[in-house]
Amino acid sequence: MKNKKLLRQRRNAFWSALYAAVIYALFYIPVLVMIQFSFNDAKRNYSWEGFTTQWYGKLFSFGNHDLWESLVYSLAIAVAATVISVVVGVLGGIGLKKFEFRGKKFINLMLYVPIVVPEIVLAVSMLIIFMTVGIRLGMGTIVIGHCTFCIPYAVVTIKGRISGDNETLQEASMDLGANRVQTFWRVTIPSIMPGILSAAFLSFTLSIDDVIMSNMLASARQSTLPVLILSVNRTGITPDINALTTLMVLVMVAGMLVMSGLQRLRRKREAREMAEAEQRISTLRG
Amino acid sequence: MTAPKKRRNPLPAIAQAGPVSVWMVLFVTVPMLFIIYISFMSRGTFGGVEYTPTLTSYETLADVTYFAVILKSLQVAVVTTAVCLLLGYPFAYYIARKSADVASRLIMLLMIPLWTNSLMRLNAWMLLFQTNGPVNKALLALGIVQSPVKFIYTDGLVLLGLITNFLPFAVLPMYSSIEKLQKAMLEASADLGATPATTFRKVTLPLTFPGIFSAIILTFIPALGTYTITDMLGGGKVLYIGNIIKNQFGTIRNWPLGAALSVLLLLITALLIFLYSRFAKIEDMEVL
Amino acid sequence: MKKALSLILVLVMALTLVACGGQSATTPSGGEAAGSKELNIFMWSDYMSDDLVANFEQEYGIKVNLSYMNDNADSITKLTAGAGDGYDLIMTCDAYMESLINGGYLEQLDLSQIPNAKNINKAYWSEQNQGYCVPYLMNYIYVVYDTERCPIEITCYNDLIRPEMKGQIGSVDGARNLFPIALIALGYDPNSREESEIAEAYEWLVKYNENVVAYGSTETNMVNGTISCMLTYDGNTAEAMAQLGADNTLTVAPFTSDPVQLGFDLYVIPKGAQHMDAAYLFLNYICDAQVMADNLVENPYSCPNDAAVAAASEEYRNGPAFDFDYKTNVFFQEDVGDAITIYDKYYQMLKVG
Numbered sequence: 001m002k003n004k005k006l007l008r009q010r011r012n013a014f015w016s017a018l019y020a021a022v023i024y025a026l027f028y029i030p031v032l033v034m035i036q037f038s039f040n041d042a043k044r045n046y047s048w049e050g051f052t053t054q055w056y057g058k059l060f061s062f063g064n065h066d067l068w069e070s071l072v073y074s075l076a077i078a079v080a081a082t083v084i085s086v087v088v089g090v091l092g093g094i095g096l097k098k099f100e101f102r103g104k105k106f107i108n109l110m111l112y113v114p115i116v117v118p119e120i121v122l123a124v125s126m127l128i129i130f131m132t133v134g135i136r137l138g139m140g141t142i143v144i145g146h147c148t149f150c151i152p153y154a155v156v157t158i159k160g161r162i163s164g165d166n167e168t169l170q171e172a173s174m175d176l177g178a179n180r181v182q183t184f185w186r187v188t189i190p191s192i193m194p195g196i197l198s199a200a201f202l203s204f205t206l207s208i209d210d211v212i213m214s215n216m217l218a219s220a221r222q223s224t225l226p227v228l229i230l231s232v233n234r235t236g237i238t239p240d241i242n243a244l245t246t247l248m249v250l251v252m253v254a255g256m257l258v259m260s261g262l263q264r265l266r267r268k269r270e271a272r273e274m275a276e277a278e279q280r281i282s283t284l285r286g
Numbered sequence: 287m288t289a290p291k292k293r294r295n296p297l298p299a300i301a302q303a304g305p306v307s308v309w310m311v312l313f314v315t316v317p318m319l320f321i322i323y324i325s326f327m328s329r330g331t332f333g334g335v336e337y338t339p340t341l342t343s344y345e346t347l348a349d350v351t352y353f354a355v356i357l358k359s360l361q362v363a364v365v366t367t368a369v370c371l372l373l374g375y376p377f378a379y380y381i382a383r384k385s386a387d388v389a390s391r392l393i394m395l396l397m398i399p400l401w402t403n404s405l406m407r408l409n410a411w412m413l414l415f416q417t418n419g420p421v422n423k424a425l426l427a428l429g430i431v432q433s434p435v436k437f438i439y440t441d442g443l444v445l446l447g448l449i450t451n452f453l454p455f456a457v458l459p460m461y462s463s464i465e466k467l468q469k470a471m472l473e474a475s476a477d478l479g480a481t482p483a484t485t486f487r488k489v490t491l492p493l494t495f496p497g498i499f500s501a502i503i504l505t506f507i508p509a510l511g512t513y514t515i516t517d518m519l520g521g522g523k524v525l526y527i528g529n530i531i532k533n534q535f536g537t538i539r540n541w542p543l544g545a546a547l548s549v550l551l552l553l554i555t556a557l558l559i560f561l562y563s564r565f566a567k568i569e570d571m572e573v574l
Numbered sequence: 575m576k577k578a579l580s581l582i583l584v585l586v587m588a589l590t591l592v593a594c595g596g597q598s599a600t601t602p603s604g605g606e607a608a609g610s611k612e613l614n615i616f617m618w619s620d621y622m623s624d625d626l627v628a629n630f631e632q633e634y635g636i637k638v639n640l641s642y643m644n645d646n647a648d649s650i651t652k653l654t655a656g657a658g659d660g661y662d663l664i665m666t667c668d669a670y671m672e673s674l675i676n677g678g679y680l681e682q683l684d685l686s687q688i689p690n691a692k693n694i695n696k697a698y699w700s701e702q703n704q705g706y707c708v709p710y711l712m713n714y715i716y717v718v719y720d721t722e723r724c725p726i727e728i729t730c731y732n733d734l735i736r737p738e739m740k741g742q743i744g745s746v747d748g749a750r751n752l753f754p755i756a757l758i759a760l761g762y763d764p765n766s767r768e769e770s771e772i773a774e775a776y777e778w779l780v781k782y783n784e785n786v787v788a789y790g791s792t793e794t795n796m797v798n799g800t801i802s803c804m805l806t807y808d809g810n811t812a813e814a815m816a817q818l819g820a821d822n823t824l825t826v827a828p829f830t831s832d833p834v835q836l837g838f839d840l841y842v843i844p845k846g847a848q849h850m851d852a853a854y855l856f857l858n859y860i861c862d863a864q865v866m867a868d869n870l871v872e873n874p875y876s877c878p879n880d881a882a883v884a885a886a887s888e889e890y891r892n893g894p895a896f897d898f899d900y901k902t903n904v905f906f907q908e909d910v911g912d913a914i915t916i917y918d919k920y921y922q923m924l925k926v927g
Binding site for chain 1: 298302305306307311316321373380397401419449503512513514532541544552555
């Protein structure tokens with residue numbers, strides 16, 4: 001009887017893992033194809049013509065400064081948009097959860113508008129309003145545009161992480177004599193850290209891949225990488241773009257691995273310290 | 287919701303809720319009001335808007351061709367959303383049942399492909415499925431088909447593009463709400479003699495409903511408004527409401543009509559949010 | 575108290591934002607007698623060789639900032655929304671010129687500052703446009719088919735709507751590219767302003783649409799075997815033929831009487847441009863015969879610059895994409911004024927299906 005149950009569990013585990021693998025495949029197949037075509041020996045990626053590494057060579061000879069410039073520009077915008085969105089989002093998430101004020105319902109509703117309205121609509125209306133007010137298009141306007149759809153995601157994510165425990169913790173902190181600012185930095189922020197990380201992650205992801213806002217609110221000087229890709233797509237993607245995107249993914253994955261490695265080290269250290277402390281307590285007791 | 291606060295120093299409230307409120311009013315409310323406003327104006331011959339009030343745009347919308355487009359767009363968005371939910375829920379469940387450590391890594395694994403440009407991913411699907419592409423070559427070599435199948439520019443490929451693009455955004459909120467489910471509760475249900483199916487139906491599903499509904503909103507509405515995916519994979523032949531809105535602000539240069547179509551989308555959204563608010567508090571909506 | 579505070583906060587926020595926006599803009603270069611150090615160009619991507627830009631930058635010490643459009647309408651949207659002054663040169667096409675001039679969106683050109691403009695064939699540069707634009711490259715929009723895969727030989731537009739062609743055609747998009755061929759097929763003026771004629775053209779295009787597999791990406795679809803016939807630009811054909819190399823079985827359709835469209839990509843200086851001097855230098859630079867001849871290697875499109883074509887490589891001049899004998903049997907896209915709304919309406923109907 002017990003054996004049978006174990007067997008069934010094993011079988012279930014196998015099928016569910018297989019299912020997850022299939023879903024992951026759905027996400028990774030295009031990425032792998034994209035990487036494959038960064039080695040395509042053709043001027044444009046119409047079809048596979050043979051293997052070459054020349055595109056990486058071309059990339060690193062910096063002959064195509066357009067690509068690098070637009071990558072740096074996209075990254076700068078994504079970082080700026082992420083920082084602003086997270087700051088405004090953290091404050092807003094806490095504020096909207098904690099305080100009652102007139103118009104709160106309205107703001108809550110407004111937060112869902114950028115999530116649900118087609119981006120082109122927001123982009124065009126922002127373009128016209130910027131023009132009317134006389135704000136020059138540039139990196140600033142793209143960042144504002146990106147923040148406008150990142151902030152709602154940040155607020156919603158962070159609000160989801162604030163639970164009743166936070167309130168109790170905060171009150172405990174204040175009772176223990178910490179002032180509001182100390183409480184904010186030492187108690188509130190650490191307790192919602194996972195939410196903040198998710199928000200940052202989402203904002204960055206949304207910003208780095210945005211085409212529509214970036215196209216409409218773009219400066220005269222620079223195109224972001226996605227906008228460049230969209231315009232190149234008209235005549236056919238060139239393999240050097242695949243090469244650049246491949247490198248980008250590799251760098252990001254490497255960064256992620258380093259971060260998770262550091263995290264694991266820290267967790268190990270904490271566990272060790274905890275164990276030592278427990279041992280000390282038990283020796284004291286003993 | 288917290289109990290009403292006593293009157294006290296308003297500074298913290300302003301410092302915290304202020305920036306987001308101002309931002310939303312300046313960059314969301316104002317542009318949206320403006321869109322509603324120009325939807326009641328006339329088109330300028332050469333793009334832009336002539337500020338003479340008219341209902342022309344809405345009269346145009348009443349035309350049966352637009353009705354057909356909206357219906358078709360809704361249909362595609364519904365199918366996309368349904369597939370994303372059906373595929374995404376078990377997947378989210380699978381991740382959420384793992385230990386926190388493994389789960390966070392699996393979520394990362396889900397996000398990595400999103401860092402590659404979405405157009406590049408769509409392009410990869412095209413390369414894979416094109417007439418002399420690897421899929422067709424494999425099918426020919428295996429003798430499954432005699433001549434290449436034309437996959438590209440079909441509704442099927444458009445759907446594949448939509449699903450792979452939106453699935454992560456359906457998984458994240460569902461994962462988030464399944465993860466919060468107390469394991470103890472599921473065990474209690476099982477101990478009380480409920481079959482797994484009953485536990486799922488009576489406990490898991492209702493408790494994860496906010497996540498499911500968030501997933502619906504995060505998939506359905508963007509799928510309804512998208513145009514890059516349908517443009518690229520559909521070959522510009524089949525137009526959905528997103529393409530038409532984009533065209534009004536682009537090649538066709540009828541901004542008021544584009545605005546009116548946007549207002550229509552806003553209304554559909556409002557309806558969805560209203561429905562949501564009947565089932566759950568909107569404040570409980572989750573993203574990740 | 576609360577209200578006052580929030581009001582102050584709102585004001586501070588608004589000011590910061592405006593400041594942010596202001597910062598990113600260039601400081602207006604009012605009295606730049608010494609000459610501008612930068613030039614902002616808005617154009618198609620992949621349409622001008624990197625070397626040309628690099629050489630210009632080196633020769634004049636001017637940094638060229640290129641940004642790219644995805645659609646001819648992008649430049650129109652920017653201009654009409656009032657964002658034109660962020661650019662010094664904008665690429666547009668001949669069909670929009672009249673409206674752009676009448677709308678007052680463009681700076682009038684001083685041709686004495688562009689001496690090399692004498693190289694440009696005046697047949698391709700109308701009197702009224704001369705004051706406002708400089709033609710860059712030009713495109714024939716013609717029919718190309720694969721002699722091995724295409725079911726029939728194409729000699730006129732009406733062949734495109736024959737039932738045998740179902741699922742064979744790739745096509746350029748856009749109301750003002752599609753309607754003229756239908757109007758010609760029906761024997762009307764390609765720039766007709768008559769609603770009844772445009773409506774008939776719409777009926778023709780419905781049949782055409784049934785045969786079309788995809789709009790855009792014509793050369794990709796041709797090379798990978800998705801289509802066997804395309805209505806496309808000469809430069810794109812050159813790309814496709816080059817990629818096929820020795821396997822090339824594409825041929826320019828031997829049209830006998832139907833004229834083909836000849837379109838121009840032009841540079842205009844938007845009203846309020848901040849680096850006019852640099853814009854003039856650049857316009858003069860690209861009109862230079864050798865500079866343009868070199869540019870044609872990477873961008874094998876037809877060129878209105880006669881001196882450049884004469885100086886261009888054999889390969890360019892004898893390219894199979896330009897091997898057709900009806901080069902003078904062409905029509906131009908003219909500005910159709912208010913009738914554009916009629917075109918838009920029927921184009922919309924065509925796309926909605």
